[in-house]
Amino acid sequence: MREPLSIDSFPWLVADIGGTNARFGxxxxxxxxxxxxxxLKGSDHPSPQAAALAYLDTVTARTGERPRPRQAALALACAIQGDTARMTNSAWVVSRETLIRTLGVEQVLLLNDFEALALALPQLSAADVTLFGGPARPDAAAPMAVVGPGTGLGVSTCVPVGQGRWVALAAEGGHVTVAAADEVEAEVLRLLRREFAHVSAERVLSGLGLPLLHRALxxxxxTPPETLSPEQISHxxxxxxxxxALATLDVFCSMLGTFAGNVALTVGARGGVFIxxxxxxxxxxxxxxxxxxxxFEAKGRFESYQAGIATGLVTAPHVALTGAAQGIAHALRQSDPGGG
Incomplete structure (x- = not known):
């Protein structure tokens, strides 16, 4: 059973920072x-701490009282090593020490954005997810995985470790070698391998990859290949x-199903795989x-295994912020196992 968190540790500042936008709560x-x-638009601010202060100014103007966060957690669209992270698609450098000093908080937690999404999975309600493809239902007592085709392809897993706690595994699963499941996909990948030494899952299952997939298909x-944006293809x-364009989305969804099924098998995501x-x-x-x-289920002798795994589309907004908050909660309980 989880011990309650002390009210003295609040409020918490949480953020989801990508290459273009930074969301705070x-x-x-x-x-x-x-x-x-x-x-907030990232380019409007010289640094993440400047953006955080601007956010707090906005809340102050709205409520008449300035929030004074005690804890902070940032979900970042980049790899994190140590106390500093360099954003992949912006000039921001995120420093834990600088944020602590500038914001006056007690601690700052830096998370990969998909690590934060994975931590949010056990908190999702039925209203937050559209389940599809079978009778299986999510199980928060078993490992769960999230797969995210956006600008790139993110993957992470959330593993229960007892007493209502979870550990999220930050990984780079989107960069595994993509596999074909039929002759059309094999021919598409053959064409792409003429251009790229390594064709990863992200190379086709992402906003960056959708135009490549369309052109190859x-x-x-x-038919004459065209260079279109993801938005044009979708429209x-x-x-x-x-x-x-319809054929492109058909192949995209099929290959995404194959990839998500591979993730489920690899990490044992019996609790569900969420897109x-x-x-x-x-x-x-x-x-x-x-x-x-x-x-997703077409895994030969393990078809029945896959049939028992729920798949769902995450529809709730700001899920990474929820996951960042879970990261703070877990960190506080770990530092004070007695429930402080």
Missing amino acids: LVQEPGGPVAHVET CTVRG RALVEREAA AGGIAQKIADHLVGSRFRER
């Missing part, structure tokens, strides 16, 4: 939701019902009606 009491969520289908498929990220939400209806689940 506050948790003001034990078990409380993430409140006062604001999105047009060549396979014998042509979902609004104009254009054949090549997050902007692309998945934009093509939600197409994804749910696609061959994703068929491919």
Whole structure:
């Protein structure tokens, strides 16, 4: 059983920082939701600490009282090693020591963004997830995985360790070598391997990869290849019902199902595999009606194993902020096992 957290440790400042935007929020009491969520454009601020101070100024102007966070956690779209992180797609350098000094907090936790998403999985309610593809239901007592096709392809796993605690495994699973499951996919990958020495899952299952997938698939289908943005491909498929774009989304969803099934087998994600990220939400209806689940289960002798694993689309907003808050809670309980 988890011990309650002391009210003296609140409020908590949580953030989800990507290459373009930084989202901030506050948790003001034990078990409380993430409140006062604001999105700031990263380029408008010289540093993460400047953005955090601007956020606190905004909350102050709205409420008439300046928040004084005691704890902070930042979910970052980059790899983290030690006390400093360099953002992959922005000039920001995130320093734990600088944030502690500037914000006056007691501690700062730096998390990979998908590590934070994984920590949020046990907290998701039925209203936060659209389950699809079978009768299986999530099980927060078993390992769960999150797969996120966005600008790149994120992957992480959340493992229960007892007493209501979870450990999130930060990894780079999106960079594994992608596999083909039929002749069309094999031909697509053959074409891409002419251009790239290594064709990773992220190379096709992401916003960066969708145009490459579309171009290669047009060549396979014998139609003139075009260079389109992910938004153009989605519009042509979902609004104009254009054949090549629809075929691209079909292959995308099928390959995503194969990949998600591989993740489930690799980490033993019997608690469920959840799809997050902007692309998945934009093509939600197409994804749910696609061959994703068929491919997820198509693992030969382990088909029945896969059939027992729930798959769902995360629809709740600001999930990484919830995960960042869980990171703080776990860190506080670990530093004070007696329940302080």
